[in-house]
Amino acid sequence: MTRMLIRNGRLIDPSQGIDAGMDLLIEDGHVAGLEERIDAPPGTEIIDASELVVAPGFIDMHAHLREPGEEQKETIATGARAAAAGGFTAVCAMANTVPVNDDPSVTRFIIEKGREAGGARVHPIGALTRGRKGEALAEIGEMAREGAVAFSDAPLALTNTLLMRRALEYCRSFDAPVFVHPEDLLLSDSGSMHEGKVSTLIGLKGMPAAAEEMMVARDLILAASTSGRLHITHVSTRGSVELIRRAKAEGQRVSCEVTPHHISLIDEDVAAANYDPRWKMNPPLRSREDREAVLQGLYDGTIDAIVSDHAPHHRDENEMDFADAPFGVSSLETAVSVAIDRLYHAKVLGITQLVRLFSTSPAEILGLDAGSLRPGSVADITLLDLGRRWDVHSAQFISRGRNTPFEGVALRGKPAMTIVGGRIVWKN
Numbered sequence: 001m002t003r004m005l006i007r008n009g010r011l012i013d014p015s016q017g018i019d020a021g022m023d024l025l026i027e028d029g030h031v032a033g034l035e036e037r038i039d040a041p042p043g044t045e046i047i048d049a050s051e052l053v054v055a056p057g058f059i060d061m062h063a064h065l066r067e068p069g070e071e072q073k074e075t076i077a078t079g080a081r082a083a084a085a086g087g088f089t090a091v092c093a094m095a096n097t098v099p100v101n102d103d104p105s106v107t108r109f110i111i112e113k114g115r116e117a118g119g120a121r122v123h124p125i126g127a128l129t130r131g132r133k134g135e136a137l138a139e140i141g142e143m144a145r146e147g148a149v150a151f152s153d154a155p156l157a158l159t160n161t162l163l164m165r166r167a168l169e170y171c172r173s174f175d176a177p178v179f180v181h182p183e184d185l186l187l188s189d190s191g192s193m194h195e196g197k198v199s200t201l202i203g204l205k206g207m208p209a210a211a212e213e214m215m216v217a218r219d220l221i222l223a224a225s226t227s228g229r230l231h232i233t234h235v236s237t238r239g240s241v242e243l244i245r246r247a248k249a250e251g252q253r254v255s256c257e258v259t260p261h262h263i264s265l266i267d268e269d270v271a272a273a274n275y276d277p278r279w280k281m282n283p284p285l286r287s288r289e290d291r292e293a294v295l296q297g298l299y300d301g302t303i304d305a306i307v308s309d310h311a312p313h314h315r316d317e318n319e320m321d322f323a324d325a326p327f328g329v330s331s332l333e334t335a336v337s338v339a340i341d342r343l344y345h346a347k348v349l350g351i352t353q354l355v356r357l358f359s360t361s362p363a364e365i366l367g368l369d370a371g372s373l374r375p376g377s378v379a380d381i382t383l384l385d386l387g388r389r390w391d392v393h394s395a396q397f398i399s400r401g402r403n404t405p406f407e408g409v410a411l412r413g414k415p416a417m418t419i420v421g422g423r424i425v426w427k428n
C-alpha cells in the first residue's frame with residue numbers, strides 16, 4: 001500500500017463545510033482520513049503543508065487544448081501539464097479541434113492522450129453539432145458513452161433555435177450539460193472589442209453587450225421549456241448576470257462561469273495597452289460597470305465557476321493588428337493566481353467561496369466524482385500558497401501559448417502542489 005500524509009495544512013472543503021487545520025492521509029490514491037493530527041505509519045511520504053491551503057482538486061471546465069490538428073499552438077500533453085502547473089487536477093478540452101471532436105473516435109483519442117500526459121486529468125467536451133456547423137446534431141450519445149462530460153460548439157453560438165432546443169432535449173437524456181457560447185453573430189458583426197465609449201474613442205469596431213445578452217435570454221427560455229441542462233460560458237455583462245440571477249431565483253436549473261480576465265481587466269485596459277492583441281478576447285473585456293456586476297454575481301452565487309478559457313495561439317498570430325488577431329489568451333498557468341490576487345486578496349471573496357468556484361461546483365456541473373475530500377474520495381488535491389508573490393513570465397509557461405495580458409504582472413498567491421490520484425504531478 002502507498003501512503004502519503006499531508007500535514008499541518010489549512011484544509012478547505014466546501015463539500016463538508018470544513019475550514020480547519022488538519023492532516024490528510026492518502027492510501028492507494030484515495031483519501032483515507034482527515035484528523036486534527038494523524039500519526040503516519042512507517043514508510044509514509046510526508047508533505048509539510050504549513051502555511052498552505054489544502055483543497056479538493058481544482059477543475060478547469062473550459063480550455064482549448066488544440067490537439068488534434070493545431071499542435072503548434074498546444075498539445076494535449078503540454079496542455080495537461082500546464083493545467084497541473086496552474087493548480088488544476090482536471091481540465092476539460094473544448095471540441096473545436098481539427099478534426100472537430102464530434103465523433104467517438106476523436107473523444108477516445110483525447111482521453112488516451114490525456115492519460116499518457118501525466119498532468120491534469122483530461123475530460124473531453126464533445127461538439128453539439130456535426131463539424132460545429134450548426135446543421136445537425138453530432139454523435140452525442142456515443143461520445144457520452146466514450147467519456148465526453150458536456151457538449152458544446154464553443155466558441156461558436158448555435159444560431160438555429162430549433163436545433164438548440166433539440167440539443168437541450170437530447171442531452172437531457174444523458175444528464176449532460178450543454179455549454180453555450182452566448183453571442184449573436186449578426187449583432188457582434190466582426191467587432192474586435194467591447195462596444196462603448198472606449199471603442200468609439202480609439203476607433204475600433206465594437207461588440208455590443210446586447211449580442212451576448214440576447215443569446216443568454218434565448219437560451220434561458222429554451223432551457224426552461226425543455227428542462228435541459230444549460231451552462232452559459234464566460235458571462236461578461238451586467239445584463240447577462242441579471243438574467244441568470246432572475247432565472248435562478250425562479251428555480252431554473254442553469255449554471256454559468258466567468259474567466260479570470262473578465263474579473264480583472266476592462267475595456268480601458270485595451271486602450272492603455274495600445275491595442276496589443278494579447279488583450280483581445282471573445283467575449284471582449286467589458287466596461288467597469290460590467291466587471292462590477294460580474295464580481296457581485298460571484299459574491300452572491302449567481303456565478304458558479306471560474307474557468308481559464310485557455311486559448312493558446314502561435315507567436316505569429318500575436319504580432320498581428322488588433323482587429324485581425326485571433327481571440328483568446330493563454331491562461332492555464334495564471335487563472336488560479338489571478339483569482340487569488342484579484343478576488344481573495346482584494347476581499348471580494350473568501351477562500352471557501354474561491355475553492356467552491358474552482359472545485360466543488362465544477363464537479364457538480366459536470367457530474368464528476370470529484371470536488372470533495374471525503375474519506376473514500378479519489379485523492380485529487382490542490383495545494384495553494386496564498387501569500388506567495390511572483391511575477392508572470394510567459395517564457396516559463398509549460399503551455400505553448402505565450403499570449404497573456406498578465407506578462408510581467410506581480411501576483412500574490414500561487415498553486416504550490418497538484419496531486420492527481422494520490423500522485424504529485426506538479427510542485428512549485
Ligand SMILES: [Zn+2]
Nearest residue numbers: 062154155309
Ligand atoms: Zn473558449
